[in-house]
Amino acid sequence: xxxxxYEAQLEEKKERLTKMFAQFCPPALEVFPSTPSHYRMRxxxxxxxxxxxxxxxxxxxxxxxxxxxxxxxxxSLLINEMMEALMLELRxxxxxxxxxxxxxxxxxxxxxxxxxxxxxRALNEDWSLEASALKERLSKRFNVNIxxxxxxxxxxxxxxxVIEKLQVxxxxxxxxxxxxSFTQPNAHVAVKMLEWAIDVTKNSRGDLLELYxxxxxxxxxxxxxxxxxxxxxxxxxxxxxAQFNIKENQxxxxxxxxxxxxxxxxxxxxxxxxxxxxxxxxxxxDCETIFVDPPRAGxxxxxxxxxxxxxxxxxxxxxxxxxKANLEMLTATHSIERFALFDQFPYTEHMESGVYLTRRS
Numbered sequence: 427x428x429x430x431x432y433e434a435q436l437e438e439k440k441e442r443l444t445k446m447f448a449q450f451c452p453p454a455l456e457v458f459p460s461t462p463s464h465y466r467m468r469x470x471x472x473x474x475x476x477x478x479x480x481x482x483x484x485x486x487x488x489x490x491x492x493x494x495x496x497x498x499x500x501x502s503l504l505i506n507e508m509m510e511a512l513m514l515e516l517r518x519x520x521x522x523x524x525x526x527x528x529x530x531x532x533x534x535x536x537x538x539x540x541x542x543x544x545x546x547r548a549l550n551e552d553w554s555l556e557a558s559a560l561k562e563r564l565s566k567r568f569n570v571n572i573x574x575x576x577x578x579x580x581x582x583x584x585x586x587x588v589i590e591k592l593q594v595x596x597x598x599x600x601x602x603x604x605x606x607s608f609t610q611p612n613a614h615v616a617v618k619m620l621e622w623a624i625d626v627t628k629n630s631r632g633d634l635l636e637l638y639x640x641x642x643x644x645x646x647x648x649x650x651x652x653x654x655x656x657x658x659x660x661x662x663x664x665x666x667x668a669q670f671n672i673k674e675n676q677x678x679x680x681x682x683x684x685x686x687x688x689x690x691x692x693x694x695x696x697x698x699x700x701x702x703x704x705x706x707x708x709x710x711x712d713c714e715t716i717f718v719d720p721p722r723a724g725x726x727x728x729x730x731x732x733x734x735x736x737x738x739x740x741x742x743x744x745x746x747x748x749x750k751a752n753l754e755m756l757t758a759t760h761s762i763e764r765f766a767l768f769d770q771f772p773y774t775e776h777m778e779s780g781v782y783l784t785r786r787s
Contacts, residue, residue, distance in 0.1 A: 432462040458766060470530040481496060508539055522557065554583075635715070668682045737785045757783070761784060
């Protein structure tokens with residue numbers, strides 16, 4: 427029954443996306459399904475205090491009510507196991523439960539989990555001692571680290587990241603994923619996205635430019651298809667993770683620059699000079715392919731104009747509305763060669779998609 431329900435919602439997304447982009451005459455939609463359950467590698471829950479009881483809850487916007495959530499089917503099995511074990515520890519512990527209002531979980535397919543406890547009070551030495559003892563007890567079952575957060579406070583026991591290990595086309599890729607930094611939530615579908623991007627860029631000529639590279643998720647996976655990869659990212663934690671991931675994966679042909687897409691556009695056109703580009707000669711790169719995975723707002727007009735100058739474009743989108751708007755400009759010069767739906771968020775309206783375009787002669 428669960429599989430039938432999942433397939434029905436996926437079919438509806440497939441039909442909706444196909445109809446939405448019909449004006450561009452794309453090739454047949456490639457569909458990459460999720461697993462029907464336990465697909466989310468990160469989840470967050472509010473915490474409700476009711477006398478001596480304590481439990482996780484989520485808010486249902488339809489019924490306008492909070493829903494007690496002892497287990498959460500979309501979350502990874504590891505998160506579900508930790509939810510139960512953690513709550514058994516928190517309920518009788520007055521120090522750890524006092525003013526606790528939220529718990530965030532970040533897990534990996536490789537077995538690591540990060541637990542963040544959020545409070546409406548300052549955390550003191552008593553909290554640190556109890557949290558350390560909690561970590562020691564949980565570590566008998568889990569590869570776990572714990573973070574305590576309060577206003578202007580962050581206490582880390584012992585690290586604020588997990589190391590994910592994904593099997594992509596039979597090759598292990600290693601990714602440092604930091605708390606509160608963006609990571610792909612659905613590991614199974616994330617692997618399919620990487621494999622699709624590798625496939626559409628195989629036999630590529632020249633180098634690759636990637637904008638919005640995050641922790642180097644795609645840059646590192648695609649490095650095998652290019653002579654060199656130049657990638658930009660503005661958020662410092664993501665850049666630091668990307669540098670770590672480049673080293674761990676021995677992706678020696680990947681260079682990360684801490685710049686926004688707009689800044690890089692100015693640098694390429696010689697509008698501005700940036701100290702961050704010292705030691706990097708942009709003329710050493712012959713980028714014939716550009717990869718973009720922008721935020722929900724899509725590409726701004728200036729970046730869109732820059733992207734349209736490249737012979738080949740790989741566009742990963744988390745918002746079909748802004749992708750459609752961007753394609754209205756890009757398809758004036760380029761043709762859609764590949765079109766994909768990645769079901770990152772089953773049972774929701776959300777659709778992640780991928781488009782590969784080549785410049786028309």
